[in-house]
Amino acid sequence: MTLRLENVTKRFGDFTAVKDLNMTVEEGGMYGFLGANGAGKTTSFRMILGLLTPNQGTITWKGKPISYVTSPEIGYLPEERGLYPKMKVEDQLIFLGQLRGMKKSDAKAEVKKWLERFEVPQNLHKRVEELSKGNQQKIQVIAAVLHRPSLLILDEPFSGLDPVNVEMLKSAILDMKNEGVTIVFSSHRMDHVEELCEELSIMHKGEAIVQGSLRDVKRSFGKKNVQIKSDSDLSTLANISGISSYTKTVEGGIFQIADESMADQLLNEALKIGPIRYFAIEEPSLQEIFIEKVGKEYA
Numbered sequence: 001m002t003l004r005l006e007n008v009t010k011r012f013g014d015f016t017a018v019k020d021l022n023m024t025v026e027e028g029g030m031y032g033f034l035g036a037n038g039a040g041k042t043t044s045f046r047m048i049l050g051l052l053t054p055n056q057g058t059i060t061w062k063g064k065p066i067s068y069v070t071s072p073e074i075g076y077l078p079e080e081r082g083l084y085p086k087m088k089v090e091d092q093l094i095f096l097g098q099l100r101g102m103k104k105s106d107a108k109a110e111v112k113k114w115l116e117r118f119e120v121p122q123n124l125h126k127r128v129e130e131l132s133k134g135n136q137q138k139i140q141v142i143a144a145v146l147h148r149p150s151l152l153i154l155d156e157p158f159s160g161l162d163p164v165n166v167e168m169l170k171s172a173i174l175d176m177k178n179e180g181v182t183i184v185f186s187s188h189r190m191d192h193v194e195e196l197c198e199e200l201s202i203m204h205k206g207e208a209i210v211q212g213s214l215r216d217v218k219r220s221f222g223k224k225n226v227q228i229k230s231d232s233d234l235s236t237l238a239n240i241s242g243i244s245s246y247t248k249t250v251e252g253g254i255f256q257i258a259d260e261s262m263a264d265q266l267l268n269e270a271l272k273i274g275p276i277r278y279f280a281i282e283e284p285s286l287q288e289i290f291i292e293k294v295g296k297e298y299a
């Protein structure tokens with residue numbers, strides 16, 4: 001009972017936009033797709049939704065091919081937002097809910113509930129063009145989730161939202177996941193994927209160059225960070241062999257070490273310089289992994 005992609009390839013003419021992609025999303029799972037512009041995220045989503053046909057490979061949901069057009073089980077937030085600017089928010093959302101198989105009365109009740117949840121109930125009778133960009137984005141998210149899909153595909157759901165609204169949407173996404181919805185979303189922002197996803201792919205030029213559970217991805221990266229808080233100048237520690245980077249922080253420094261066994265040495269050397277207030281071995285961030293695997297210019 002999963003979403004499964006097997007050896008999926010999509011070419012546009014001579015150009016390969018997605019190459020030999022394999023992934024499995026367990027039912028009720030949350031899967032993150034990371035990648036720079038043009039990495040192949042939207043193309044992958046369109047294939048999952050049946051809006052594009054792969055040149056090779058198979059895509060199944062619960063063992064069968066799927067199609068957004070015929071299956072109301074699917075919810076989709078497209079990257080190119082497509083609301084009718086002149087139509088009133090309530091009319092538009094009810095209309096879109098009905099297109100996804102809802103009864104008018106149910107759609108009306110859900111619209112009210114979601115506008116309250118997103119703290120924009122005053123927008124019910126406004127035309128979409130009268131709303132701010134962030135509020136239009138919320139309406140577009142509501143259009144994707146209104147009919148309670150069991151598979152939800154969100155292409156860049158956080159784009160255009162300020163930090164308060166990002167948190168509001170994250171909490172709504174987590175609630176849907178906890179209700180059993182299977183969610184796949186893309187983002188340029190590693191911190192969003194890091195916070196929300198159990199499984200992820202980092203796409204680069206059409207290929208999944210890193211894949212797996214967040215924990216395994218971090219563990220298999222090998223390198224760890226050591227954070228030291230101290231009032232002394234720690235910069236000379238950066239010269240110890242095996243330390244691949246040093247970042248000075250307000251309270252001390254963060255050292256990237258090639259393997260955990262180096263931490264003892266680092267601690268001893270740090271204590272020789274002066275007293276330390278804090279010492280911790282930490283997992284690398286997804287941002288660091290992304291930069292090393294894909295390149296700084298894409299982050």
Ligand SMILES: Nc1ncnc2c1ncn2[C@@H]1O[C@H](COP(=O)(O)OP(=O)(O)OP(=O)(O)O)[C@@H](O)[C@H]1O
Binds near residue numbers: 040
């Ligand atoms: N219909 C098409 N015809 C030709 N090339 C296409 C088509 N759709 C996408 N591409 C190309 O495929 C590549 C992957 O595009 P895609 O939109 O999947 O990337 P993305 O990871 O979603 O990027 P972004 O974050 O910028 O949306 C890009 O180089 C794009 O130009």
